[in-house]
Amino acid sequence: MANGINYPLDFERPLIELEKKIDELKALSASGSVDFTSEISKLEKKAKKLQTEIFSDLSRWQVVQLSRHSSRPYFLDYVQYLFPEFMELAGDRRFGEDPSIVGGFARFDGRTVMLIGHQKGRNTKENMARNFGMPRPEGYRKALRLMEMAERFGKPILTFVDTPGAYPGIGAEERGQAEAIAVNLEVMSRLTVPIIATVIGEGGSGGALAIGVGNRVLMLENSVYSVISPEGCASILFRDATKADKAADALKLTAKDLKGMNVIDELVPEPAGGAHRDHAKAAENLAKVLRKNLAELAQLSGDELIQDRYQKFRALGVFSEGR
Amino acid sequence: MAWFSKKPRIATAPEPIEAPSRMQGLWAKCESCDEIIYRQELEKNLNVCPHCEHHLPWTARARLASLLDPDSFEEFDKELEPQDPLGFSDSKKYKDRLRSTRKALGENDAFISGVGRIEGKPVSIGCFVFEFMGGSMGSVVGEKVTRIFERAHELKCPAIVFSASGGARMQEGIFSLMQMAKTSAAIARFRNVGKPYISVLLHPTTGGVAASFSWLGDIILAEPKALIGFAGPRVIEQTIRQKLPEGFQRSEFLVEHGMIDAIVHRKELRAKLGQLVTLLG
Ligand SMILES: [Zn+2]
Numbered sequence: 001m002a003n004g005i006n007y008p009l010d011f012e013r014p015l016i017e018l019e020k021k022i023d024e025l026k027a028l029s030a031s032g033s034v035d036f037t038s039e040i041s042k043l044e045k046k047a048k049k050l051q052t053e054i055f056s057d058l059s060r061w062q063v064v065q066l067s068r069h070s071s072r073p074y075f076l077d078y079v080q081y082l083f084p085e086f087m088e089l090a091g092d093r094r095f096g097e098d099p100s101i102v103g104g105f106a107r108f109d110g111r112t113v114m115l116i117g118h119q120k121g122r123n124t125k126e127n128m129a130r131n132f133g134m135p136r137p138e139g140y141r142k143a144l145r146l147m148e149m150a151e152r153f154g155k156p157i158l159t160f161v162d163t164p165g166a167y168p169g170i171g172a173e174e175r176g177q178a179e180a181i182a183v184n185l186e187v188m189s190r191l192t193v194p195i196i197a198t199v200i201g202e203g204g205s206g207g208a209l210a211i212g213v214g215n216r217v218l219m220l221e222n223s224v225y226s227v228i229s230p231e232g233c234a235s236i237l238f239r240d241a242t243k244a245d246k247a248a249d250a251l252k253l254t255a256k257d258l259k260g261m262n263v264i265d266e267l268v269p270e271p272a273g274g275a276h277r278d279h280a281k282a283a284e285n286l287a288k289v290l291r292k293n294l295a296e297l298a299q300l301s302g303d304e305l306i307q308d309r310y311q312k313f314r315a316l317g318v319f320s321e322g323r
Numbered sequence: 324m325a326w327f328s329k330k331p332r333i334a335t336a337p338e339p340i341e342a343p344s345r346m347q348g349l350w351a352k353c354e355s356c357d358e359i360i361y362r363q364e365l366e367k368n369l370n371v372c373p374h375c376e377h378h379l380p381w382t383a384r385a386r387l388a389s390l391l392d393p394d395s396f397e398e399f400d401k402e403l404e405p406q407d408p409l410g411f412s413d414s415k416k417y418k419d420r421l422r423s424t425r426k427a428l429g430e431n432d433a434f435i436s437g438v439g440r441i442e443g444k445p446v447s448i449g450c451f452v453f454e455f456m457g458g459s460m461g462s463v464v465g466e467k468v469t470r471i472f473e474r475a476h477e478l479k480c481p482a483i484v485f486s487a488s489g490g491a492r493m494q495e496g497i498f499s500l501m502q503m504a505k506t507s508a509a510i511a512r513f514r515n516v517g518k519p520y521i522s523v524l525l526h527p528t529t530g531g532v533a534a535s536f537s538w539l540g541d542i543i544l545a546e547p548k549a550l551i552g553f554a555g556p557r558v559i560e561q562t563i564r565q566k567l568p569e570g571f572q573r574s575e576f577l578v579e580h581g582m583i584d585a586i587v588h589r590k591e592l593r594a595k596l597g598q599l600v601t602l603l604g
Contacts, residue, residue: 168558168562169554169559169563170563172553172554173554173559173571173572174580176580177552177553178529178533178534178552179534179538179582181534181535182503182507182535182536185503185534186507186508186511189507189508190511190512206500206530206534206535209500210534212504213504213508225497225500226497226500227491227495227496227500237413237493238414250409250411250412250413250496251493252496253496253497258497261408261498263501310512313501313505314469314508316498316501316505317465317498318498319404319461319462319463319466320404320406321402321403322403322404322431
């Protein structure tokens with residue numbers, strides 16, 4: 001289970017070390033010299049208990065770290081597990097191709113769907129290519145092109161949100177980063193096909209929302225969605241970027257928080273220890289929830305889908321009408 | 324003058340950032356050319372510096388009163404009041420910050436809206452109150468903006484929004500973010516009416532406000548030299564680790580890059596809006 005986790009988080013390290021020990025004992029047992037069966041089962045019990053202890057009471061800041069875990073399944077991992085015949089479609093037809101957003105048609109349970117997701121890199125080289133999952137206007141305009149195409153062909157749209165935010169750079173500003181995001185928000189609100197947006201990791205502000213206007217908004221259990229990163233909030237409001245943990249608490253940005261405030265529709269449970277510990281299981285859980293929601297939305301007409309989406313976002317906000 | 328030094332120096336005590344600075348007293352100083360201007364003269368000049376044409380901040384109420392036909396403005400949704408959905412607290416409780424800002428400015432939140440007339444034609448109109456927490460958009464601002472488009476829909480009249488905002492109101496967390504989607508969806512509906520939405524971008528318009536309804540105008544105008552963009556210049560400089568070129572993200576830069584329709588001097592704004600409303604109304 002501990003395999004493939006290259007950079008464990010501090011709070012999961014004791015667990016991973018214990019698991020390493022178990023693996024070593026198993027290897028020794030397998031080589032036949034001594035029998036460690038009882039030690040192994042004892043340690044496995046201990047590991048399970050430790051895991052429950054750690055994960056039953058995560059702080060918000062720990063959830064933020066999990067949502068950014070370098071071994072966490074990314075959009076293309078889910079594609080591999082769940083969506084056969086994925087055909088990637090590139091470019092915005094205006095300026096360029098932005099690999100920090102990936103999109104294309106694929107099959108889900110036999111029917112054609114449009115998939116669009118932010119894509120982070122697993123290592124430095126990939127992250128350079130993917131710009132750490134931070135789109136430029138081209139990425140948003142590609143997403144727009146593909147969503148409008150999906151509508152043309154009557155195909156449901158599944159989006160996967162996982163970004164620190166839209167990229168703050170010179171070229172991005174010159175080419176209208178704000179305009180690109182704004183147009184997506186408007187157009188997504190009036191598409192006649194079902195849209196399900198799932199936050200699979202980091203939901204970073206407007207750069208996340210720009211592909212997030214769905215009839216359903218789902219979040220993986222250890223994902224976050226926020227108007228600003230905890231670090232950004234800490235440096236502006238607390239005047240100290242190291243107070244990100246405090247800012248995370250103040251922002252109430254975890255999936256559980258958002259479900260509690262009725263901002264999102266459904267939590268997607270993660271495997272014990274987090275999605276990064278078992279990609280296949282995480283994907284299976286996601287498929288179940290997507291399937292259920294897609295079936296519900298398939299009952300609605302185009303107009304009803306627009307109405308449904310409109311009412312959902314129209315209702316968001318907390319204020320009083322005085323007197 | 325001995326008594327003077329003993330007195331607490333009230334006049335120079337730092338004011339809370341929410342309160343309008345610089346604009347109080349008989350004299351004002353131009354933030355661009357440093358000239359001292361008689362306040363009455365400045366007001367008569369729509370808060371444009373008579374020496375260098377710099378557009379100084381102009382309050383929302385003065386702007387609406389001056390741009391609309393005399394006495395035609397009727398305020399709506401004045402009673403909307405912000406809440407504290409997250410129980411947010413930084414160096415100060417959000418609730419306390421709201422209370423002191425509301426008291427200092429006499430406004431409930433960072434936006435004023437209603438209906439009025441331009442060249443005799445009805446318009447659904449609103450303007451940010453930048454002095455109110457940097458014109459940040461929380462639930463009240465988002466709701467008021469949304470209602471501008473709903474009202475314009477109902478009245479079948481043009482919608483006009485003046486934006487001046489640092490973006491989202493962090494203290495309202497995810498609710499603040501979702502106002503971007505809500506307001507943009509309201510515009511999508513309004514498009515069917517066949518009346519124009521004129522967005523006027525003032526200094527500064529950034530973040531979630533820029534990246535939602537502000538940039539969705541059928542026609543987008545800006546005041547001269549306004550800072551307009553998605554990311555703030557400081558964030559960009561920190562990210563790319565270099566200094567930004569002079570004039571970056573200013574109105575003139577945006578026209579050059581095809582991102583807005585025109586720059587309009589404040590003195591011509593009334594005429595231009597009248598022209599647009601008449602051409603398209
Ligand atoms: Zn001046």
